[in-house]
Structures are given as structure tokens and as C-alpha cells.
Amino acid sequence: MNASIEDQLNPVKCVGMEQVVGAADLTIDHMLQARQRIAPYVHNTPILTSSYLNERIGAELFFKCENFQKAGAFKVRGACNAVFGLTDEDAALGVATHSSGNHALSLSYAAGRRGIPCHVVMPKTAPQAKKDAVRGYGGLITECEPSTTSREAVFAEIQRKTGAEFVHPYNDPRVIAGQATCSAEMLEAVDGLDSIVAPIGGGGMVSGTCLTVSHLAPKIEIFAAEPLQADDAARSFRAGHIIADDAPVTIADGLKVPLKDNTWHFVSHYVADVLTASEEEIIEAMKLTWQRLKIVMEPSCAVPLAVILKNQDVFRGRRIGVIVTGGNVDLDRLPWMK
Numbered sequence: 001m002n003a004s005i006e007d008q009l010n011p012v013k014c015v016g017m018e019q020v021v022g023a024a025d026l027t028i029d030h031m032l033q034a035r036q037r038i039a040p041y042v043h044n045t046p047i048l049t050s051s052y053l054n055e056r057i058g059a060e061l062f063f064k065c066e067n068f069q070k071a072g073a074f075k076v077r078g079a080c081n082a083v084f085g086l087t088d089e090d091a092a093l094g095v096a097t098h099s100s101g102n103h104a105l106s107l108s109y110a111a112g113r114r115g116i117p118c119h120v121v122m123p124k125t126a127p128q129a130k131k132d133a134v135r136g137y138g139g140l141i142t143e144c145e146p147s148t149t150s151r152e153a154v155f156a157e158i159q160r161k162t163g164a165e166f167v168h169p170y171n172d173p174r175v176i177a178g179q180a181t182c183s184a185e186m187l188e189a190v191d192g193l194d195s196i197v198a199p200i201g202g203g204g205m206v207s208g209t210c211l212t213v214s215h216l217a218p219k220i221e222i223f224a225a226e227p228l229q230a231d232d233a234a235r236s237f238r239a240g241h242i243i244a245d246d247a248p249v250t251i252a253d254g255l256k257v258p259l260k261d262n263t264w265h266f267v268s269h270y271v272a273d274v275l276t277a278s279e280e281e282i283i284e285a286m287k288l289t290w291q292r293l294k295i296v297m298e299p300s301c302a303v304p305l306a307v308i309l310k311n312q313d314v315f316r317g318r319r320i321g322v323i324v325t326g327g328n329v330d331l332d333r334l335p336w337m338k
Contacts, residue, residue, distance in 0.1 A: 250279065
């Protein structure tokens with residue numbers, strides 16, 4: 001196990017998020033401050049391994065289990081950093097967001113810990129388990145159609161009525177700095193990583209990973225994993241500019257949203273490649289994880305293992321960090337159930 005990152009660096013500089021207007025302004029000190037800010041409200045999640053998967057792939061895989069995180073997903077890191085970084089005056093009006101699920105329940109959790117309202121716009125098609133969890137944390141849900149256009153239009157009306165602070169699910173520097181704490185924990189726990197693979201939709205986790213790794217371990221390659229049926233990040237990566245799909249259809253419901261300017265900054269500068277997997281490959285990887293690691297993960301989180309299995313020639317012989325981003329599944333609608 002490595003020494004803590006704080007011990008390896010100079011004392012954390014006090015840097016204000018009010019000076020951050022975009023991704024390019026974020027520094028490693030923003031991650032370190034986020035880590036201190038959110039520590040009382042999040043877990044340092046465990047890392048699991050599987051000798052079966054290592055032998056099958058010919059690599060060493062280290063699964064960072066954010067499915068064991070508070071609220072069941074990594075997004076609680078960014079949500080807590082945003083909520084607990086607000087002034088009392090701004091916090092009084094509450095927070096608001098649009099999300100297919102995990103950011104919604106994470107922001108509801110964070111707002112509940114601070115005792116402020118949380119308004120959430122969610123697509124009608126979001127898993128019932130995620131809607132129930134949001135309400136359980138006190139979140140106030142307004143439903144929309146499952147498209148980017150509908151989501152943003154409905155949200156604009158909610159924000160106009162409430163005046164709540166908008167916390168974007170991923171295109172928010174405060175959120176990116178919070179997500180960056182996940183890979184910091186991984187670097188402390190596992191020596192000698194060659195690669196890190198994380199799922200990509202809007203790119204919040206991948207961006208946070210890039211922020212941390214580019215400063216602390218720049219030789220590690222970062223791969224983004226995406227559903228083939230929602231492959232706008234892969235197409236953007238190859239085209240050199242953002243390509244946004246409005247309403248892709250995939251079992252990986254958390255990866256349907258497009259890149260935005262802040263996350264594109266990190267993807268375009270620091271990601272080695274964006275790899276895709278079919279629906280069948282995602283389901284098979286999800287089943288394999290349940291069977292071999294004995295953990296509950298949602299379809300979006302199975303995409304990294306799916307692309308590793310699909311591209312074994314790329315990953316063979318490497319030590320690979322795999323970020324399992326969440327475990328909020330609808331148990332009555334598992335993808336292999338008929």
C-alpha cells in the first residue's frame with residue numbers, strides 16, 4: 001500500500017472554487033480540498049480482486065467498489081463536495097439537478113445531510129429502485145421524457161420556480177473535483193497500476209480520474225468504457241469534437257448522457273482511448289461480476305469489464321484499476337430475466 005497522497009505532497013493549499021470557471025482551472029489542490037470536505041460523509045471503498053478473471057484475461061484486475069459507497073454510487077463524492085462547499089446563503093434555497101438516478105440520489109443524500117431541499121428532474125424510464133431511493137433521501141422528483149431536450153427544458157422551469165443552486169451531474173468543476181477523490185484512494189491502495197478503466201456517459205468520473213492521475217501518476221493510461229448503443233463519447237473522441245446523441249437506448253441507463261465542455265476538456269487531453277461494448281457483452285460482464293465477485297453492480301458499471309474482455313490484447317499483462325461505479329439496480333428487472 002502506498003503512503004497517503006497528502007503525505008507525499010506539500011500541505012494542501014486553500015483554493016476557492018469560486019475562482020474555478022472551467023475544467024482547465026482545476027488543480028490537484030481542489031481534489032485534496034474535496035477529499036477533506038467530504039470525508040465525514042463518504043466511504044473509502046474497498047478494492048476486490050478475482051483470480052478467475054485475472055487468469056481468464058491474463059492481467060491483474062483491481063475493482064474499486066463504489067457500489068459500496070454511500071447512496072450506492074460514486075456520485076455521492078461530487079454531490080457532497082458541491083453541497084458542503086456552498087455558503088449558508090446559497091444553501092438556504094436548496095439544490096437542484098437533472099439525473100437518470102445515481103446523481104439524483106447522491107445529491108438528495110448530500111442535501112439531506114446538510115438539511116436543505118433537493119429538487120430532481122428524472123426521466124420517466126429511470127429504474128424504480130433509483131426513484132425510490134431519491135424519495136427515501138428526501139429528494140423532490142419531477143419526471144420528464146427520456147431525452148436530453150426534455151430533461152433540460154423541465155429542469156429550467158424547476159430552477160426558475162425554486163431558485164435552487166444547480167449542481168450539474170457531471171459538467172460542474174465542484175463535482176469533478178469530488179469524483180477525483182476515488183482514483184486518489186485507488187492510487188494509495190494499489191501499487192504499480194498500468195491502466196485505469198472507468199465507464200463514460202457524461203464523463204464526470206473519467207474527468208475526475210484524469211484530474212488525479214495526470215498530476216500524481218501520469219504514466220497510467222486511462223481508458224473510458226461506453227455502450228455501443230450510446231457511443232457518442234467514442235465518436236467524439238475520434239472526431240475531435242463533441243458529438244451529442246439526444247436519446248440513445250441502452251441497458252446502461254447511467255451512460256446515456258453526452259459529454260459537455262468541462263468533461264470534454266479531460267477526455268480530449270488525457271484519455272488513451274474510448275472502447276465500446278454491445279448490450280450482450282455488457283449483460284455477460286454484469287452476470288460474470290455477480291457470479292465471481294459476489295457483488296451487486298448495475299449495467300452501467302459492467303461496461304469496463306465488458307470492454308476489457310472484448311479487448312484482451314490491449315490489456316493482457318497489465319495491472320488494471322477498474323472502477324465499479326454503482327450498485328443501484330431494480331431487482332425485479334434484471335437484464336437476464338425474461
